[in-house]
Amino acid sequence: MPRLSRFPLQALNFALFMLLVWYFSAAPPYRLLMPGQAVVTVAFAHAGERSEPCRTLSAEELAALPPNMRTPMECPRERSPVSVDLLIDAEPVIDEVLTAPGLYNDLGVDFYRSATVRAGEHRLVIHMNDNVRVEGPTHVHEETVTLKPSQRLVINFNSDTGKFFIQ
């Protein structure tokens, strides 16, 4: 086919190519939330309590150690797993147990979980247990919140004060 007569076909091919590029560069739209929905995110960094309590070494035990290692307290490195559950209007929406990371399970956990809820007023109850030696929650927070559509509400935890707070 002569070159000139190919031009319309080439234009058609380029048009189809660009149509493909244009459409999938921004479509089909992806829906994250339905109208009237909001998101509650629980996000915090926290190290659980030591799985075993620190104890004071006896004089005999200290004497048995090399001089440079004679510290009076022995603290096991392993930390307790951290369990978190969030109830919204008494319905559980997040319920997780995170093992302490690290080779000796001695590091703090980083928690980041989200749940979608309808906008409006809700009663939030969050429990945390960060001590294997304690039955039941070690930290509890309850609060009534009013969520706007598309709002992201973040529940954080302050390890220094040992309290949850809404950001």
Place this chain on the structure above:
Amino acid sequence: MNARVNPIKRSYLLLEDWFNVSFGSGWNPLYHLGTLTFFFFWVVLVSGIYLFVFFDTSTAGAYASVEYLTHEQWYIGGVMRSLHRYASDAAVITILLHMFREFALDRYRGIRWFSWFTGVPTLWFVITLGITGYWLVWDELGLYVAIYSAQLMDTLPVVSGSMARDFLSGQLTDRLFTLMAFLHLLGQPVLLVIALWIHVKRLSHVEVTAPRGLAIGSLLALLVLSLLAPATSHGPADLDKVPMVLNLDWFYLNIYPLLDKWTAGQVWMLTTGVTLLLMILPWLPPKKTGPAAEVHLDQCNGCGQCAQDCPFDAITVQARSDGARWPSEVVVNPDQCAACGICVGSCHSSNPFRRSQKTLETGIDMPQYPIDEIRNRVDTALAQLAGNTKIMVFGCNNAVDVAALQTPDTAVLSLFCAGMLPPTLVEYALKQGTDGVLITGCRSGDCYYRYGNIWLDQRFSGLRKPILRQRAERDRIRVFRAAVTDAARLDRELVAFRETVAALDSAREAPNAQA
């Protein structure tokens, strides 16, 4: 023969047919997917440099600077932004088509494993480059990309702490954003260039420039699209809000919606699994390649033509080791030899007229199909020809099957590649009594071994050694390219060629008769 062509290859060849009709073989985009991708990268680079001049690399200023480019400076900044986005998307399409083509035509196994194996992770470099690009706009989509990417990264044991928590209200600093800007503007492009260099490392004569017509057409098409549908942003990133709807770029961000259904670990397993599966595809099952070419130093003068012609960089020239008077010799790296036989066609010693020895020996030969056997087969085939117009057809194992063309007045011989045919063999066939020689092989611009049919054309037109000598009657030689699905076309071409040759014979006989 057509019935045996697998449906994937058949679909690809149909697409190739369509583009050959539209563009001709010289501009067929399917033959230039690699160079087209390079061209799109150039567009991305140039437009990206322009955008960088005006871009504010901070969370506070990024969005406003992109909005300024998009709206206040729409006539150039907006067009540059759109070119940047659309050329990036077009590159993903050409890369995916490139992969499909190599797969459909079985050009990813055997010695080609290396290009395939290194090409798969290269695609991920491109994708992650796009991801950081969307991040930098710092609109609602940028924030979504940042949070979801952080969730993916948090799953990896190498990342300490939680990246995702960095995107909570009050936690955000410019440090991570600046890191992303550095990665997108310098780190990732440099890695991509290195990856591309490795990708083509085992190829020779690598082309990186798209044909001018295709490049101009693509640029014009991108410009028109940029003016008709300029790329725009979502609303500014708001850490306290989750957007209801996002217009995702599905070329780059297609895995992110999975994070709403699966855990980050499951998404990693899927993407890693698919990547590994693609990477090991060349061995599922492995391709059996014939023995590598062998150098016969007693017949080699070290001219290096075979090294120049080898499409896979498997032949190197080194100092002579046998004390002969020539300074060089060639060496074959068996790990890189595709056993295509193109080197046999390159060698001046592959001359069937040489009768000084009982066995025809050449400087470089295929042990499983030596040039002597080829000459013997031609001799045998020509001896059996009968009829008024005798035609010898040379075919290629990777194109249309020429066996079906064999008749009492047509002899056929299939080679590993059309490029394996020494021009002197064509001359030889004509000298030995055939009336015409038809050579077929892969479609123009689409040689299975990359350069076989290009070298053949150049040898026949006197542009590449060894040339087809002037004494060979050109009217009695025809080259017609045909893929495996083109048997009917080749049949018609053979009929037409026979008529042409018969007319030549008649014209030659007429003056004789008058005399």
